[in-house]
Amino acid sequence: MTIALRTVRVGTRRSLLATTQAEQVAALLRERLDVDTELVEVTTDGDRSQAAGTPLQGSSTGVFVGALRDALLAGEVDLAVHSLKDLPTYPEPGVVIAAIPPREDPRDVVVARDGLTLGELPAGSVVGTGSPRRAAQINALGLGLDVVGIRGNVDTRIGKVRAGECDAVVLARAGLARIGRLDEVSEVLDPLQMLPAPGQGALAVECRSDDPLAGLVAVLDDPMTHAAVLAERTTLATLEGGCSAPIGALADVAEGDHGPELWLRAVALSPDGSLAVRRSATAPLTDRAAAAALGARLAQEMLADGAGQLDSAPEPAPTHAPTAGSTEVHNA
Structure with missing residues (x-):
């Protein structure tokens, strides 16, 4: 198939971050495949609820994805660009992840008043996040911070710090990097303090599975990134089968004695962060099958250590965070 004369329609959410990410993928397509591109903005259910201020129930995974996939399957766009952490772990009929480009730094960051770090904030300071994973891990640090739920785009969240509604907010570094806002960051959180969401910092490029374009778009795929996020997402998928606790995971590729090795770390926590199951494995x-097997094995070990019981722990109090450190069921 030749697509020399074809304009590739790139589906994206309407937010600044989403369109910036989509344009980065579009630029790679123009460079690697010598095609014209057009961004097609699609409003998702997650965007509608966010604009209305409606809280997301439970995990937000998938709420920003459905409308883009509908547009893809309807032939309204030729491919869709997602933040990989937004994608459900189960497959979507008729859709394939054609490429995962090189990943941005997956770590979380703090944007705080006066440039403070989490450890420098006084006890009782208000820290905003829309992520149960981040909330649980902040509580697990035992700093006595008051973690509150917030919604909105990057400007809205950072604006709560500027307006004095929050003393700090926690965001993904990758998003701020892509829109040129790293100067707002007061601290980059070490994964030892806070493991990111599985797939955080990576993009997924989806195509229709029967479209020959999918094979061409594969030129954008980064094998090391793909393997790392596959291990993380397999961990998540396996854990989702046995628990609904907040989950973080991060895989790193390192050079071993006999070639590249994958080092995978994961954590599942009770909602208040008082209990945690942590594991690591290499x-x-x-190949990708080995990455997936590593993720599945690590998750099974975590379930055997009690990860499936963490989600039954009491919810955190609405205005007070625990002052004691996290009690780990297992710490590898």
């Missing part, structure tokens, strides 16, 4: 990175 395996030779021979």
Whole structure:
């Protein structure tokens, strides 16, 4: 198939971050495939609820994805660009992840008043986040911070610090990097303090599975990034089968004695952060199947250690965070 004369329609959410990410993918397409591109903005259910201020119930995974996939399957766009952490772990009929480009730094960051770090904030300071994973891990640090739920885009969240509604907010570094806002960051959180969401910092490029374009778009795929996020998402998928606790995971590729190795870390926490199951494991990175197997094995070990019981722990109090450190069921 030739697409020399074809304009590739790139589906994206309407937010600044989403359109910036989509344009980065579009630029790669123009460079690698010598095609014209057009961004097509699609409003998702997640965007509608966010604009209305409606809280998301439970995990937000998938709420920003459905409308883009509908547009893809209807032939209104040729591919869709997602933040990978937004994608459900189960497959979507008729849709394939054609490429995962090189990943941005996956860590979380703090934007705080007066440039303070989390550890420098006084006890009782208000920290905003829309993520149960971040909330649980902040509480687990035992700093006595008051963690509150917030919604909105980057400007809205940072604006709560500027307006004095929050003393700090926690965001993904990758998003701020992509829109040129890293100067707002007061602290980059070490994964030892806070493991990111599985797939955080990576983009997913989806195509219709029967479209020959999918094979061409594969030129944008970064094998090391793909393997790392596959291990993380397999961990998440396996844990989702046995628990609904907040989950963080991060895989790193390192050079071992006999070739590349994958080092995977994961945590599942009770909603208030008082209990946690942590595990890490390594395996030779021979192919994607090995990455997936590593993720599944680590998750099964976590379930055996009690990860499936964490979600039954009491919800955090609405205005007070725990002052004691996290009690870990297992710490690898």
